[in-house]
Amino acid sequence: MSIDKKVIEYIANLSRIDLDESEKEMFVNQIGDILSYIEKLNKLNTDNVKPVTHTVNINNVFREDILEPSFSPDIALFNAPSKMGVFFKVPKVIE
Numbered sequence: 373m374s375i376d377k378k379v380i381e382y383i384a385n386l387s388r389i390d391l392d393e394s395e396k397e398m399f400v401n402q403i404g405d406i407l408s409y410i411e412k413l414n415k416l417n418t419d420n421v422k423p424v425t426h427t428v429n430i431n432n433v434f435r436e437d438i439l440e441p442s443f444s445p446d447i448a449l450f451n452a453p454s455k456m457g458v459f460f461k462v463p464k465v466i467e
Contacts, residue, residue, distance in 0.1 A: 375403045
């Protein structure tokens with residue numbers, strides 16, 4: 373696909389971006405370079421390449437889910453600036 377100034381103007385219009393003539397010319401060159409690089413990548417033989425989700429071979433490390441005691445309401449609310457019973461009291465957000 374070739375990129376010309378008309379395509380850049382169309383994209384800028386869709387994006388609601390005002391571009392001057394020098395910026396349009398710059399984007400014609402830059403997007404053209406990007407698309408030509410993508411064409412090179414499309415020519416690569418990837419038949420024996422397995423799909424990956426990450427570029428680095430990593431595994432998630434999860435700890436075992438062990439039930440542990442939690443804070444009591446008194447300890448959790450100890451430094452609370454305002455509380456109501458066993459709840460944090462916060463300013464009203466929605467009127």
